Amino acid sequence: xxxxxxxxxxxxxxxxxxxxxxxxxxxxxxxxxxxxxxxxxxxxxxxxxxxxxxxxxxxxxxxxxxxxxxxxxxxxxxxxxxxxxxxxxxxxxxxxxxxxxxxxxxxxxxxxxxxxxxxxxxxxxxxxxxxxxxxxxxxxxxxxxxxxxxxxxxxxx
Amino acid sequence: xxxxxxxxxxxxxxxxxxxxxxxxxxxxxxxxxxxxxxxxxxxxxxxxxxxxxxxxxxxxxxxxxxxxxxxxxxxxxxxxxxxxxxxxxxxxxxxxxxxxxxxxxxxxxxxxxxxxxxxxxxxxxxxxxxxxxxxxxxxxxxxxxxxxxxxxxxxxxxxxxxxxxxxxxxxxxxxxxxxxxxxxxxxxxxxxxxxxxxxxxxxxxxxxxxxxxxxxxxxxxxxxxxxxxxxxxx
Numbered sequence: 001x002x003x004x005x006x007x008x009x010x011x012x013x014x015x016x017x018x019x020x021x022x023x024x025x026x027x028x029x030x031x032x033x034x035x036x037x038x039x040x041x042x043x044x045x046x047x048x049x050x051x052x053x054x055x056x057x058x059x060x061x062x063x064x065x066x067x068x069x070x071x072x073x074x075x076x077x078x079x080x081x082x083x084x085x086x087x088x089x090x091x092x093x094x095x096x097x098x099x100x101x102x103x104x105x106x107x108x109x110x111x112x113x114x115x116x117x118x119x120x121x122x123x124x125x126x127x128x129x130x131x132x133x134x135x136x137x138x139x140x141x142x143x144x145x146x147x148x149x150x151x152x153x154x155x156x157x
Numbered sequence: 158x159x160x161x162x163x164x165x166x167x168x169x170x171x172x173x174x175x176x177x178x179x180x181x182x183x184x185x186x187x188x189x190x191x192x193x194x195x196x197x198x199x200x201x202x203x204x205x206x207x208x209x210x211x212x213x214x215x216x217x218x219x220x221x222x223x224x225x226x227x228x229x230x231x232x233x234x235x236x237x238x239x240x241x242x243x244x245x246x247x248x249x250x251x252x253x254x255x256x257x258x259x260x261x262x263x264x265x266x267x268x269x270x271x272x273x274x275x276x277x278x279x280x281x282x283x284x285x286x287x288x289x290x291x292x293x294x295x296x297x298x299x300x301x302x303x304x305x306x307x308x309x310x311x312x313x314x315x316x317x318x319x320x321x322x323x324x325x326x327x328x329x330x331x332x333x334x335x336x337x338x339x340x341x342x343x344x345x346x347x348x349x350x351x352x353x354x355x356x357x358x359x360x361x362x363x364x365x366x367x368x369x370x371x372x373x374x375x376x377x378x379x380x381x382x383x384x385x386x387x388x389x390x391x
Contacts (some may be wrong), residue, residue, distance in 0.1 A: 059300070082299050111307050113291050113354035114363070119248030120293050123352055 027146045028114060028121035031083045033105065034151045037076065040135060047157065048075035053095035056084070057102070080148035085109045085122035089130060103155070104131040107144065127152060193229045197383040200225050200324075200332060202375025207238070216243050219357070223373055225263065232263040232277065236371075240357045248295060255287020255312075257358025263322065272326045273383065281318040281338070285358045288312065291351060312347040314356045316340055318369070330377050338369035 039047040051074060055062040063081070066074045084090050088109060094101040108126040113119075127142040136156040144152065204221035211218045219240030225232040236259045244251045263279035288310035295303050317340070324334035343362060345353055353362050360367045 061299070084300055086300065086303050086305065110348070110350060110352045111291060111293070111305075112352035113244065113249055113251035116244050116246035116248075119246065119295060120251075120291060 025114070025118035028118060029085055030124050030144045030146045031085050031122060032080050032145045032148055032150075033083055033127065033153065034145065034148060035079045035081065035153045035155055036151045037078070037155050037157065040156045043154075043156070046077040048077045049094065049096070049155070049157065050075045051094050051096055053093075054079075055093050057091040057093055058087075059084075078151070083107060083109075083124055083144055085111075085124060101133055102131070103129070103134065103137065103153075106130045129153070195381065196226045196228060197381055198227065198377050198379040200227075200375045200377040202332070202373040204238070204371045205374050206370070206372050207240075216245075217241070221371065223371075223375075230265040230268055232265065232275075232279070233260075234263055234279065234281070235260050236281075238358060242355045244354075248293070250292040251289070251354055252291075253287050253289035253353070253355055253357065255285055255357035257283060257285035257287075257356075259283040259318065259358065261318070261320070263320065274326055275322075275324040275334075277320070277322045277324070279320045279322070281320055283316045283318060283340070283358050285314045285356050286311065287314075287353075287357050289351065289353060289355075291354075307351045309348055309351055312345060312353065314343060314345045314353065314359060316344070316356075316359050317342040324375075326377075330379075332375040332377050333373065334375065335370065335372045338371070339366065340369055341366040 037047050037049040038045070051064075052066045053062060054064040054076075081092060083105070086109070089104060089106045092103045092105070094103070106126075106128040107124050110123045110125075111120050112123060114121050124144045125142070127139065127144055129137045129139055132155075134155050134157060138154040138156070139152070140154060141150060141152045201224045202222070204223070207220045211220075217240065219238060221236055221238030223234065223236040225234040237257070239256050241254045242252065259281040261279055261281035263275075263277035265275040265277050267274055267276045288308075289312065290306065290308040292306045293304060297303055319339045319341075320336050322334055322336035324332055326332050340359055343356065343359055345356070355361055360369060
Protein backbone atom coordinates (compact mmCIF):
# COMPACT_ATOMS: atom_id res chain seq x y z
CA UNK A 1 0.00 0.00 0.00
CA UNK A 2 2.73 2.46 1.06
CA UNK A 3 4.95 1.54 -1.94
CA UNK A 4 2.07 2.21 -4.33
CA UNK A 5 1.45 5.58 -2.70
CA UNK A 6 5.09 6.59 -3.21
CA UNK A 7 4.90 5.49 -6.86
CA UNK A 8 1.86 7.73 -7.38
CA UNK A 9 3.72 10.69 -5.82
CA UNK A 10 6.72 10.24 -8.13
CA UNK A 11 4.63 9.81 -11.29
CA UNK A 12 2.57 12.92 -10.59
CA UNK A 13 5.67 15.03 -10.01
CA UNK A 14 7.03 14.05 -13.46
CA UNK A 15 3.63 14.63 -15.10
CA UNK A 16 3.36 18.10 -13.61
CA UNK A 17 6.82 18.97 -14.94
CA UNK A 18 6.07 17.67 -18.43
CA UNK A 19 3.00 19.89 -18.79
CA UNK A 20 5.06 23.09 -18.87
CA UNK A 21 5.42 24.68 -22.29
CA UNK A 22 6.78 27.83 -23.86
CA UNK A 23 4.67 30.44 -25.60
CA UNK A 24 5.11 31.28 -29.27
CA UNK A 25 6.97 34.56 -29.88
CA UNK A 26 5.35 35.22 -33.26
CA UNK A 27 2.93 38.17 -33.62
CA UNK A 28 2.60 39.03 -29.94
CA UNK A 29 1.30 42.60 -30.26
CA UNK A 30 -2.20 43.40 -31.47
CA UNK A 31 -1.26 46.81 -32.84
CA UNK A 32 -2.68 46.83 -36.37
CA UNK A 33 -5.73 48.90 -37.28
CA UNK A 34 -7.53 48.31 -40.58
CA UNK A 35 -9.23 51.18 -42.38
CA UNK A 36 -11.71 51.03 -45.29
CA UNK A 37 -12.53 54.18 -47.27
CA UNK A 38 -16.12 54.66 -48.43
CA UNK A 39 -18.40 57.24 -49.98
CA UNK A 40 -21.42 58.47 -48.03
CA UNK A 41 -23.56 57.87 -51.09
CA UNK A 42 -22.35 54.28 -51.54
CA UNK A 43 -21.65 52.93 -48.04
CA UNK A 44 -21.54 49.27 -49.12
CA UNK A 45 -18.72 49.70 -51.64
CA UNK A 46 -15.11 50.64 -50.95
CA UNK A 47 -13.95 53.93 -52.41
CA UNK A 48 -10.32 54.79 -53.02
CA UNK A 49 -8.59 57.67 -51.26
CA UNK A 50 -5.94 59.25 -53.47
CA UNK A 51 -3.01 60.48 -51.41
CA UNK A 52 0.46 61.74 -52.15
CA UNK A 53 1.85 61.02 -48.67
CA UNK A 54 0.86 59.10 -45.56
CA UNK A 55 2.39 59.23 -42.08
CA UNK A 56 2.10 60.15 -38.42
CA UNK A 57 2.64 63.41 -36.58
CA UNK A 58 4.15 62.13 -33.32
CA UNK A 59 6.68 60.77 -33.93
CA UNK A 60 6.90 62.47 -37.35
CA UNK A 61 7.15 59.47 -39.66
CA UNK A 62 6.50 59.11 -43.36
CA UNK A 63 4.97 55.69 -44.04
CA UNK A 64 4.47 56.16 -47.74
CA UNK A 65 5.06 58.86 -50.35
CA UNK A 66 4.25 58.94 -54.05
CA UNK A 67 7.48 60.82 -54.56
CA UNK A 68 9.63 57.91 -53.33
CA UNK A 69 7.37 55.07 -54.41
CA UNK A 70 7.98 53.01 -57.52
CA UNK A 71 4.30 52.09 -57.52
CA UNK A 72 2.39 54.72 -59.49
CA UNK A 73 -0.92 53.80 -57.89
CA UNK A 74 -1.68 56.47 -55.27
CA UNK A 75 -5.24 55.38 -54.53
CA UNK A 76 -5.97 53.30 -51.44
CA UNK A 77 -9.33 51.73 -50.69
CA UNK A 78 -8.07 49.83 -47.63
CA UNK A 79 -5.12 50.47 -45.34
CA UNK A 80 -3.55 48.62 -42.44
CA UNK A 81 -1.69 51.00 -40.15
CA UNK A 82 0.45 50.34 -37.04
CA UNK A 83 -0.54 51.78 -33.65
CA UNK A 84 2.25 53.10 -31.42
CA UNK A 85 2.00 50.79 -28.40
CA UNK A 86 4.15 53.11 -26.22
CA UNK A 87 1.51 55.81 -26.49
CA UNK A 88 -2.23 55.95 -25.83
CA UNK A 89 -3.09 57.95 -28.94
CA UNK A 90 -1.81 58.51 -32.46
CA UNK A 91 -2.45 60.99 -35.29
CA UNK A 92 -2.38 59.70 -38.86
CA UNK A 93 -1.90 62.24 -41.64
CA UNK A 94 -3.24 61.72 -45.16
CA UNK A 95 -1.93 64.24 -47.71
CA UNK A 96 -4.40 64.52 -50.58
CA UNK A 97 -3.68 66.64 -53.65
CA UNK A 98 -4.94 69.83 -52.03
CA UNK A 99 -6.06 68.82 -48.52
CA UNK A 100 -4.29 67.48 -45.43
CA UNK A 101 -6.57 65.02 -43.69
CA UNK A 102 -5.93 63.78 -40.16
CA UNK A 103 -7.33 61.05 -37.98
CA UNK A 104 -6.60 61.00 -34.22
CA UNK A 105 -7.17 57.66 -32.51
CA UNK A 106 -7.09 56.82 -28.80
CA UNK A 107 -6.56 53.39 -27.26
CA UNK A 108 -5.43 51.59 -24.15
CA UNK A 109 -2.04 49.86 -24.28
CA UNK A 110 -0.89 47.41 -21.59
CA UNK A 111 2.51 45.73 -21.49
CA UNK A 112 2.89 42.12 -20.41
CA UNK A 113 6.03 40.08 -19.93
CA UNK A 114 5.83 36.89 -22.01
CA UNK A 115 9.09 35.01 -21.47
CA UNK A 116 12.83 35.45 -21.35
CA UNK A 117 13.02 34.34 -25.00
CA UNK A 118 10.16 36.50 -26.31
CA UNK A 119 10.48 39.56 -24.09
CA UNK A 120 7.25 41.48 -23.65
CA UNK A 121 4.08 42.02 -25.63
CA UNK A 122 1.55 44.84 -25.80
CA UNK A 123 -2.17 44.27 -25.51
CA UNK A 124 -4.14 47.09 -27.09
CA UNK A 125 -7.86 47.65 -26.53
CA UNK A 126 -10.59 50.27 -26.28
CA UNK A 127 -9.86 51.83 -29.68
CA UNK A 128 -11.63 55.20 -30.03
CA UNK A 129 -11.90 57.91 -32.66
CA UNK A 130 -10.91 61.16 -30.94
CA UNK A 131 -10.79 63.68 -33.78
CA UNK A 132 -10.71 63.85 -37.57
CA UNK A 133 -11.47 66.10 -40.55
CA UNK A 134 -13.09 63.53 -42.81
CA UNK A 135 -16.84 63.66 -43.42
CA UNK A 136 -17.54 60.78 -41.07
CA UNK A 137 -15.63 57.98 -39.33
CA UNK A 138 -17.35 54.87 -38.04
CA UNK A 139 -15.75 52.51 -35.51
CA UNK A 140 -16.50 48.87 -36.35
CA UNK A 141 -14.18 46.89 -34.06
CA UNK A 142 -12.56 48.45 -30.97
CA UNK A 143 -9.83 45.84 -30.42
CA UNK A 144 -6.83 46.17 -32.77
CA UNK A 145 -5.57 43.04 -34.54
CA UNK A 146 -2.30 41.15 -34.59
CA UNK A 147 -2.16 41.14 -38.38
CA UNK A 148 -3.91 42.74 -41.33
CA UNK A 149 -7.32 41.58 -42.53
CA UNK A 150 -9.80 43.05 -40.07
CA UNK A 151 -11.50 46.39 -40.79
CA UNK A 152 -11.73 48.44 -37.59
CA UNK A 153 -12.73 51.80 -39.06
CA UNK A 154 -14.78 52.98 -42.00
CA UNK A 155 -13.91 56.46 -43.23
CA UNK A 156 -16.62 58.19 -45.28
CA UNK A 157 -15.83 61.02 -47.71
CA UNK B 158 -17.63 38.58 -5.71
CA UNK B 159 -15.64 37.44 -2.68
CA UNK B 160 -18.75 37.44 -0.47
CA UNK B 161 -20.68 35.40 -3.04
CA UNK B 162 -17.94 32.79 -3.25
CA UNK B 163 -17.71 32.47 0.54
CA UNK B 164 -21.51 32.23 0.79
CA UNK B 165 -21.56 29.60 -1.93
CA UNK B 166 -18.87 27.55 -0.18
CA UNK B 167 -20.74 27.72 3.15
CA UNK B 168 -24.01 26.63 1.48
CA UNK B 169 -22.32 23.70 -0.28
CA UNK B 170 -20.69 22.64 2.96
CA UNK B 171 -24.00 22.86 4.85
CA UNK B 172 -25.82 20.85 2.17
CA UNK B 173 -23.17 18.14 2.16
CA UNK B 174 -23.38 17.79 5.94
CA UNK B 175 -27.20 17.80 5.86
CA UNK B 176 -27.26 15.11 3.16
CA UNK B 177 -24.89 12.99 5.20
CA UNK B 178 -27.08 13.30 8.32
CA UNK B 179 -30.28 12.34 6.50
CA UNK B 180 -28.63 9.44 4.68
CA UNK B 181 -27.62 7.73 7.89
CA UNK B 182 -30.35 8.85 10.28
CA UNK B 183 -31.96 5.42 10.32
CA UNK B 184 -28.89 3.54 11.50
CA UNK B 185 -26.82 5.85 13.69
CA UNK B 186 -27.80 7.63 16.86
CA UNK B 187 -28.06 11.41 16.64
CA UNK B 188 -25.59 12.00 19.48
CA UNK B 189 -22.94 9.91 17.69
CA UNK B 190 -23.52 11.82 14.49
CA UNK B 191 -23.10 15.15 16.17
CA UNK B 192 -19.91 14.05 17.87
CA UNK B 193 -18.50 12.90 14.53
CA UNK B 194 -18.65 16.47 13.24
CA UNK B 195 -16.59 17.81 16.12
CA UNK B 196 -12.98 18.18 14.93
CA UNK B 197 -10.56 15.49 16.09
CA UNK B 198 -7.36 17.28 15.18
CA UNK B 199 -5.59 20.09 13.41
CA UNK B 200 -3.04 19.33 10.73
CA UNK B 201 -0.37 21.94 9.96
CA UNK B 202 2.42 21.67 7.45
CA UNK B 203 4.55 23.25 4.79
CA UNK B 204 5.07 22.75 1.08
CA UNK B 205 8.36 20.93 0.48
CA UNK B 206 8.53 21.94 -3.19
CA UNK B 207 8.88 25.68 -2.47
CA UNK B 208 12.23 25.55 -0.61
CA UNK B 209 13.65 23.01 -3.10
CA UNK B 210 12.54 25.10 -6.06
CA UNK B 211 13.97 28.23 -4.42
CA UNK B 212 17.37 26.60 -3.97
CA UNK B 213 17.72 25.20 -7.50
CA UNK B 214 15.99 27.92 -9.54
CA UNK B 215 17.51 31.39 -9.74
CA UNK B 216 14.26 33.00 -10.84
CA UNK B 217 12.01 31.76 -7.99
CA UNK B 218 11.84 32.24 -4.25
CA UNK B 219 8.85 31.14 -2.22
CA UNK B 220 7.28 29.15 0.59
CA UNK B 221 3.83 27.97 1.60
CA UNK B 222 2.25 26.72 4.81
CA UNK B 223 -1.09 24.99 5.17
CA UNK B 224 -3.52 23.86 7.84
CA UNK B 225 -6.67 21.80 7.83
CA UNK B 226 -9.20 20.69 10.39
CA UNK B 227 -11.57 17.76 10.05
CA UNK B 228 -15.35 17.70 10.37
CA UNK B 229 -15.99 13.98 9.86
CA UNK B 230 -15.17 13.38 6.21
CA UNK B 231 -14.91 17.11 5.43
CA UNK B 232 -11.80 19.25 5.88
CA UNK B 233 -11.66 23.00 6.13
CA UNK B 234 -8.31 23.85 4.50
CA UNK B 235 -6.33 27.10 4.52
CA UNK B 236 -3.04 27.82 2.76
CA UNK B 237 -0.81 30.89 2.99
CA UNK B 238 2.34 31.61 1.07
CA UNK B 239 4.76 33.99 -0.53
CA UNK B 240 6.60 33.98 -3.82
CA UNK B 241 8.94 36.11 -5.88
CA UNK B 242 9.87 35.77 -9.51
CA UNK B 243 12.79 37.31 -11.38
CA UNK B 244 13.18 36.88 -15.10
CA UNK B 245 15.93 38.65 -16.98
CA UNK B 246 17.06 38.56 -20.58
CA UNK B 247 18.45 40.97 -23.17
CA UNK B 248 14.88 41.87 -24.16
CA UNK B 249 13.24 42.48 -20.80
CA UNK B 250 13.55 42.16 -17.04
CA UNK B 251 10.51 41.20 -14.99
CA UNK B 252 10.12 40.82 -11.23
CA UNK B 253 7.17 40.32 -8.92
CA UNK B 254 6.74 39.83 -5.18
CA UNK B 255 3.61 39.01 -3.25
CA UNK B 256 1.63 37.06 -0.68
CA UNK B 257 -1.35 34.83 -1.22
CA UNK B 258 -3.91 32.70 0.61
CA UNK B 259 -6.38 30.05 -0.36
CA UNK B 260 -9.33 28.67 1.60
CA UNK B 261 -11.72 25.88 0.82
CA UNK B 262 -13.15 22.49 1.59
CA UNK B 263 -11.91 18.96 0.90
CA UNK B 264 -14.10 15.86 0.98
CA UNK B 265 -12.49 12.57 1.99
CA UNK B 266 -13.35 9.51 -0.10
CA UNK B 267 -11.33 7.03 2.00
CA UNK B 268 -13.72 6.88 4.92
CA UNK B 269 -12.89 3.50 6.41
CA UNK B 270 -9.13 3.77 6.62
CA UNK B 271 -8.00 2.87 10.17
CA UNK B 272 -5.09 5.36 10.02
CA UNK B 273 -7.40 8.10 8.76
CA UNK B 274 -5.44 8.36 5.51
CA UNK B 275 -7.42 10.42 3.07
CA UNK B 276 -8.00 10.81 -0.64
CA UNK B 277 -9.76 14.12 -1.13
CA UNK B 278 -11.49 16.16 -3.76
CA UNK B 279 -12.15 19.79 -3.02
CA UNK B 280 -12.36 23.42 -4.05
CA UNK B 281 -10.51 26.59 -3.13
CA UNK B 282 -10.90 30.33 -3.41
CA UNK B 283 -7.51 32.03 -3.80
CA UNK B 284 -6.45 35.63 -3.40
CA UNK B 285 -3.11 37.31 -3.99
CA UNK B 286 -1.70 40.78 -3.33
CA UNK B 287 1.51 41.61 -5.15
CA UNK B 288 3.70 44.16 -6.89
CA UNK B 289 5.57 43.83 -10.17
CA UNK B 290 8.06 45.73 -12.32
CA UNK B 291 9.28 45.34 -15.88
CA UNK B 292 12.17 47.04 -17.69
CA UNK B 293 12.20 46.75 -21.43
CA UNK B 294 14.37 47.86 -24.29
CA UNK B 295 13.58 46.95 -27.85
CA UNK B 296 14.24 47.95 -31.43
CA UNK B 297 10.96 48.31 -33.30
CA UNK B 298 11.11 48.32 -37.13
CA UNK B 299 8.55 51.17 -37.28
CA UNK B 300 8.94 53.16 -34.06
CA UNK B 301 12.69 52.82 -33.49
CA UNK B 302 14.40 52.29 -30.14
CA UNK B 303 11.93 52.01 -27.28
CA UNK B 304 12.75 51.62 -23.62
CA UNK B 305 10.71 52.10 -20.48
CA UNK B 306 10.13 50.89 -16.94
CA UNK B 307 6.70 49.70 -15.88
CA UNK B 308 5.86 49.34 -12.22
CA UNK B 309 2.71 48.74 -10.23
CA UNK B 310 2.00 47.82 -6.62
CA UNK B 311 -1.06 46.69 -4.65
CA UNK B 312 -2.30 44.59 -7.53
CA UNK B 313 -4.85 42.02 -6.33
CA UNK B 314 -5.94 38.85 -8.07
CA UNK B 315 -8.47 36.18 -7.21
CA UNK B 316 -9.16 32.77 -8.70
CA UNK B 317 -10.83 29.42 -8.08
CA UNK B 318 -9.36 25.93 -7.86
CA UNK B 319 -10.56 22.35 -8.04
CA UNK B 320 -8.25 20.13 -6.04
CA UNK B 321 -7.40 16.47 -5.62
CA UNK B 322 -5.13 15.29 -2.84
CA UNK B 323 -3.78 12.47 -0.79
CA UNK B 324 -2.88 12.55 2.92
CA UNK B 325 -0.92 9.66 4.38
CA UNK B 326 0.08 9.09 8.00
CA UNK B 327 3.81 8.27 8.04
CA UNK B 328 4.57 7.88 11.74
CA UNK B 329 2.56 8.93 14.80
CA UNK B 330 1.77 12.62 14.23
CA UNK B 331 3.88 12.94 11.06
CA UNK B 332 1.95 13.09 7.81
CA UNK B 333 2.72 13.79 4.20
CA UNK B 334 0.62 14.34 1.14
CA UNK B 335 0.10 16.23 -2.06
CA UNK B 336 -2.51 18.46 -3.60
CA UNK B 337 -2.98 18.81 -7.34
CA UNK B 338 -4.77 21.97 -8.40
CA UNK B 339 -6.73 22.97 -11.47
CA UNK B 340 -6.83 26.77 -11.39
CA UNK B 341 -9.25 28.94 -13.32
CA UNK B 342 -11.32 32.13 -13.28
CA UNK B 343 -8.41 34.52 -12.66
CA UNK B 344 -9.41 38.15 -12.30
CA UNK B 345 -7.06 41.03 -11.52
CA UNK B 346 -7.64 44.50 -10.11
CA UNK B 347 -5.35 47.47 -9.68
CA UNK B 348 -3.32 47.02 -12.83
CA UNK B 349 -3.17 49.90 -15.31
CA UNK B 350 -0.16 49.96 -17.62
CA UNK B 351 0.76 46.30 -17.16
CA UNK B 352 -0.95 42.95 -17.40
CA UNK B 353 0.41 40.45 -14.87
CA UNK B 354 2.71 37.77 -16.21
CA UNK B 355 2.82 35.74 -13.03
CA UNK B 356 0.44 35.90 -10.06
CA UNK B 357 1.80 34.63 -6.72
CA UNK B 358 -0.15 31.51 -5.75
CA UNK B 359 -1.67 31.17 -9.21
CA UNK B 360 1.22 31.06 -11.68
CA UNK B 361 1.78 32.11 -15.28
CA UNK B 362 -1.22 33.92 -16.72
CA UNK B 363 -0.79 33.26 -20.45
CA UNK B 364 -3.66 30.73 -20.51
CA UNK B 365 -7.23 30.69 -19.23
CA UNK B 366 -6.44 27.81 -16.86
CA UNK B 367 -3.34 26.42 -15.23
CA UNK B 368 -2.21 23.59 -12.97
CA UNK B 369 -0.45 23.56 -9.63
CA UNK B 370 1.07 20.96 -7.37
CA UNK B 371 2.09 21.02 -3.71
CA UNK B 372 3.79 18.33 -1.69
CA UNK B 373 3.19 18.84 2.02
CA UNK B 374 4.96 17.59 5.13
CA UNK B 375 2.58 17.92 8.08
CA UNK B 376 2.06 17.40 11.78
CA UNK B 377 -1.36 16.39 13.05
CA UNK B 378 -2.20 17.66 16.51
CA UNK B 379 -5.05 15.58 17.96
CA UNK B 380 -7.61 17.43 20.08
CA UNK B 381 -9.83 14.44 20.97
CA UNK B 382 -10.15 10.75 20.33
CA UNK B 383 -11.59 10.04 16.95
CA UNK B 384 -14.84 8.03 16.79
CA UNK B 385 -14.58 4.68 14.99
CA UNK B 386 -15.02 4.84 11.22
CA UNK B 387 -18.54 4.02 9.99
CA UNK B 388 -19.26 0.39 9.29
CA UNK B 389 -19.52 -0.69 5.69
CA UNK B 390 -23.11 -1.23 4.55
CA UNK B 391 -24.04 -4.80 3.68
